[in-house]
Amino acid sequence: MAERIKINVGVIFGGRSVEHEVSIISGQQAMAALDQEKYHAVPIYIAKDGQWYSGEALADVASFREMKKLLAAAIPVELSVNFGQKELVERSGSRLKKPWRQRIDVALPVGHGTSVEDGCLQGLLEMAGIPYAGPGVLSSAVGMDKIMMKAVLRENNLPVVDYLAYSSWQWHEDGERLVAEIKEKLGLPLVVKPANLGSSIGISRVADEQALAEAIELAASFSDRLIVEKAVQPLREINCAVLGAPGQTVASVCEEPMAAADILSFADKYLNAGPAKGMSGSKRRILDADDALALRLQDLAQQAFAALDCRGVCRVDFLINEASGDIFVNELNTIPGSLAFYLFEPAGLAFDALVERLIHIALERQRQQERLITVYASNILAQGSFKGKK
Incomplete structure (x- = not known):
């Protein structure tokens, strides 16, 4: 019996982002979840200096x-x-050595934050003609910029x-x-955030003028765009993920994360959860x-998923005023930590x-x-002189 040809899935993680380590955890989780009978996981790690690496050593x-x-x-x-x-091609300084090559049939980006979740990586994959999971360039860029x-x-x-x-x-x-x-x-209290980061990095809740100035200074150290929001109080935070493509979506269960302070911190989401679980291990x-x-x-x-023309899996975070019952969409995470798998498992997915569903969505989008x-086969420049014409 002929051996089944596996699909090469390039799992891209890391990146020049302050959420670098979180992305490594998500990448490892995604590779472990791939069905080895159908897929060959190709780890693609983007180091903090922006250099790309592959190889089996990165799967541990x-x-x-x-x-x-x-x-x-x-x-x-x-x-x-x-x-x-x-194709991935080895960067080799030797002309005598044949470079290592690896075909990539579909990419699974699990990078979080700037340069990997904001449309930059997605644009590179578009240029290369590689189908990829998750939202496209525009959706990723809009989803990453809170403003x-x-x-x-x-x-x-x-x-x-x-x-x-x-x-800034x-x-x-x-x-x-x-x-x-x-x-x-807006009055006080307030929440101050960098416009283009996730994982609660650079976010502050402030109740007085001095704290406001310090919070803006902190946010400006992470991003050149800042957003100041009127704080919701008394606050309840609830998250819900969405899986699918335009016109074909399914929502996950809703979760209420338990924060140690007024707002969920990076520690609440990741450090208190344990490195193997990532966001999935938070209370x-x-x-x-x-x-x-x-x-x-x-x-x-x-x-919200449809408004941003998203694909793949996104986590939508809500703020709720417990006194009035008012609901606010806080943000969309277009590549959520741990791919939000923990929100779909309780419903049986x-x-x-x-x-596997993310890969199928990526391949179907490529077919569409x-x-x-995108281009015309004809060459209008062969039809004559265009000197002086516009």
Whole structure:
């Protein structure tokens, strides 16, 4: 009996992002979830300096404790950007040695944060003609920028908290005016965030003017775009993930993470959970499936998913005012930590089935893209002189 040909899945993780280590955990989880009978997992690690590596040594999370030793054992590679080549090629300084090559049939990006979740990596994969899981370039870029995301959500009549947006240069040039404007328009307390980070990095809750200035300074150290939101209190945070493609989505169960402070911190999400579990190990409570609030949030999550034209799996985070019952869409995570598998498991969708569904969505999207007209076969430049014409 002929051996079954496996699909080469390039699992891309790491990246030049402050969420680098979180991405390593997600990458290891995704590789472990791939059905080895159907798929060949190809680890693709982007180091903190932006260099790309592959090789079996990268498939062991314990090896990342000794980074220098790991990278010496890994294969330095580049992704061919020649459309349709779909290949990793070893970066070799020797002309005598034949470079290592590995075909990539489909990519599974599990990078979190800047350069890997914000459309940059997705654009590279588009240029290379490699089908990939998750949202496209525009959806990824909008989903990563909290300012643009809230504008799109508001335009689609989805509820968001009152907010003000600034560039870091505005803060450095006229900080006193900004503080006064923020206090006048939003009042206190507030939540200050970098516009393009996740995992609660650089986020502060503030209750006075001095803390506000310090929080803006912190956020400006991570991003050149800042967002200041009116704090919801008393606050309840609930998350719901969505899986699918436009017109074909399913919502997960709803979870209520248990925070040690007023807002969920990086430690609440990852450090207190244990390195093997990532976000899946954080303390949380699952809402009953027939709970009226859960049903409402599942509907809103799918509306937000559609508003950003997402694909794959996204986690939608909600803020709820416990006193008034008002619901606000806080943000969409277009590549959620641990791919949010822990939100689908309670409803019977195992991690391996979730990953397989992501691959199928990626391949179907590629087939749809191939039916579109992207270039003309004719060459209008061969028809004559165009000198002086526009």
